[in-house]
Amino acid sequence: MSNPTGAAVRVERLVKHFGANEVLRGIDLEVARGDVVCVIGPSGSGKSTLLRCMNLIETPTAGRVFVGDDEITHHKADTNSLRSRMGMVFQSFNLFPHRTVIENIAMAPMVVKGLSKADAQARGMELLRRVGLEEKAGASPRSLSGGQQQRVAIARALAMEPEVMLFDEATSALDPELVGEVLAVMRELAEGGMTMVVVTHEMGFAREVCDRLVFMDGGVIVESGDPATVLSNPVHERTRRFLARVLEPEAEV
Amino acid sequence: MGTIGELFFSWDAVRPWLETLFRGFWVTIQLTFISLVFALTGGMILAVMRQTRSARGGIPRRIGAGLVRLLAIVYIDVFRGLPALLVIIILYVSLPFTNIPVLDTFTGFQVGILALSLVYAAYLAEIFRAGIESVERGQVEAARSLGMSNRQCLRKIVLPQAVRRVMPPLLNEFIILSKDTSLVGVIAVSEVVYVARGAQSVDLNSSPLTAAAVMFLVFTLPLIRIVDRYIERDRRRSGGGTVVIR
Ligand SMILES: Nc1ncnc2c1ncn2[C@@H]1O[C@H](COP(=O)(O)OP(=O)(O)O)[C@@H](O)[C@H]1O
Numbered sequence: 001m002s003n004p005t006g007a008a009v010r011v012e013r014l015v016k017h018f019g020a021n022e023v024l025r026g027i028d029l030e031v032a033r034g035d036v037v038c039v040i041g042p043s044g045s046g047k048s049t050l051l052r053c054m055n056l057i058e059t060p061t062a063g064r065v066f067v068g069d070d071e072i073t074h075h076k077a078d079t080n081s082l083r084s085r086m087g088m089v090f091q092s093f094n095l096f097p098h099r100t101v102i103e104n105i106a107m108a109p110m111v112v113k114g115l116s117k118a119d120a121q122a123r124g125m126e127l128l129r130r131v132g133l134e135e136k137a138g139a140s141p142r143s144l145s146g147g148q149q150q151r152v153a154i155a156r157a158l159a160m161e162p163e164v165m166l167f168d169e170a171t172s173a174l175d176p177e178l179v180g181e182v183l184a185v186m187r188e189l190a191e192g193g194m195t196m197v198v199v200t201h202e203m204g205f206a207r208e209v210c211d212r213l214v215f216m217d218g219g220v221i222v223e224s225g226d227p228a229t230v231l232s233n234p235v236h237e238r239t240r241r242f243l244a245r246v247l248e249p250e251a252e253v
Numbered sequence: 254m255g256t257i258g259e260l261f262f263s264w265d266a267v268r269p270w271l272e273t274l275f276r277g278f279w280v281t282i283q284l285t286f287i288s289l290v291f292a293l294t295g296g297m298i299l300a301v302m303r304q305t306r307s308a309r310g311g312i313p314r315r316i317g318a319g320l321v322r323l324l325a326i327v328y329i330d331v332f333r334g335l336p337a338l339l340v341i342i343i344l345y346v347s348l349p350f351t352n353i354p355v356l357d358t359f360t361g362f363q364v365g366i367l368a369l370s371l372v373y374a375a376y377l378a379e380i381f382r383a384g385i386e387s388v389e390r391g392q393v394e395a396a397r398s399l400g401m402s403n404r405q406c407l408r409k410i411v412l413p414q415a416v417r418r419v420m421p422p423l424l425n426e427f428i429i430l431s432k433d434t435s436l437v438g439v440i441a442v443s444e445v446v447y448v449a450r451g452a453q454s455v456d457l458n459s460s461p462l463t464a465a466a467v468m469f470l471v472f473t474l475p476l477i478r479i480v481d482r483y484i485e486r487d488r489r490r491s492g493g494g495t496v497v498i499r
């Protein structure tokens with residue numbers, strides 16, 4: 001049950017099958033407190049599945065996941081409370097459309113932690129200020145731009161005061177001109193010492209913000225290390241091919 | 254022409270029966286609303302039962318979840334497949350001989366409510382289910398990732414959105430239910446159709462039936478307008494469409 005390494009999150013020999021499809025084939029990943037790990041890799045390589053298994057949106061076929069000292073995959077684990085220690089940000093935002101922005105943020109602290117409405121909303125306003133959207137507190141999520149919605153989604157996850165934040169392609173659904181505002185919030189979060197696992201296609205963000213870069217392909221971690229090194233000097237042929245494909249269009253511009 | 258007017262629209266033929274007719278319509282209204290409350294409750298419970306899944310947990314929990322689901326499916330299918338009239342008659346003639354406490358002393362009025370509630374719970378369950386299934390998976394994932402339990406997620410996130418989306422078919426079902434209360438007349442409950450029929454058979458004039466028809470329309474037409482307005486509004490909003498079944 002114990003996690004002697006003292007990491008913020010640790011994934012151990014994680015395996016996930018969907019029927020005959022072996023999506024994760026034994027992932028080991030450890031993220032130290034305050035570190036930002038970026039995960040890159042081709043579409044279908046299992047990046048989303050990895051994040052989803054980490055907070056048990058998907059049930060792993062085998063392997064273990066630790067949050068701090070606690071094993072979330074343990075059969076006796078209090079899944080809901082362990083899950084709330086990890087915040088998740090989705091590609092499609094997934095704000096609750098039947099609630100206002102501030103209610104989106106205050107809901108989980110009220111429902112899960114039993115905070116009063118006044119407390120939860122006061123803290124929610126603080127978070128909204130942090131993501132630069134306090135004037136949108138009473139708005140419906142529908143009325144916001146994609147970038148604004150994603151910033152609200154980040155604030156909503158932060159409201160549970162998670163120890164780790166998981167980002168699954170948080171900017172992939174956004175119009176190009178809206179990507180920057182979301183990345184800025186994520187960057188600030190990283191600088192504030194948040195432990196983060198970030199699945200992304202934004203190589204600039206990976207290069208500048210990450211402490212470690214992980215390249216996944218075919219359900220395994222092919223290569224992992226210092227971002228500058230992995231990006232400019234990849235060891236593996238598969239990494240090199242992927243980076244050539246991803247970085248080339250940028251080079252042409 | 255004179256005889257047709259006399260036969261259907263004679264105020265003189267209605268006037269002596271007016272109080273009886275209004276009392277009958279009051280019974281109709283009671284049958285409708287009391288059955289509706291039970292059917293909404295039962296339908297919601299059935300819909301949630303039908304959605305029961307257990308991804309985690311041991312074999313016993315999975316079997317338990319499967320049984321709950323099966324129970325709901327069997328109930329819904331059986332009551333959707335039976336004529337309401339048959340259910341009313343079966344209950345009315347059988348309950349007095351069952352020795353089930355309370356149930357064996359049910360009045361016709363109470364049997365009517367029971368039968369309509371049982372049948373309409375099945376219909377409403379299907380509507381609620383369609384609503385629940387129309388809520389995007391991402392909503393549940395977001396709620397669960399925030400630490401909400403399955404139950405909290407259902408109550409705070411899924412059901413409120415589901416109910417909003419199925420308001421038109423729900424109102425539709427409410428209109429049909431109000432009309433189906435006339436079936437309870439078959440067990441001599443004095444709802445408006447039953448008393449109007451009685452009045453007609455005494456005087457051999459159809460005007461009391463016309464009066465019953467007018468009472469129904471006064472009640473149902475506004476509801477029909479509301480349903481239309483809902484559908485219109487949702488069409489304009491395009492985005493998340495409403496779910497229309499049956
Ligand atoms: N719920 C699911 N059921 C079946 N297969 C799935 C499911 N989720 C993902 N997969 C499969 O898992 C593989 C990896 O998907 P994913 O983790 O989304 O990759 P990535 O995020 O790296 O693009 C894909 O082949 C996908 O079809």
Ligand SMILES: [Mg+2]
Nearest residue numbers: 047048049169
């Ligand atoms: Mg993905």
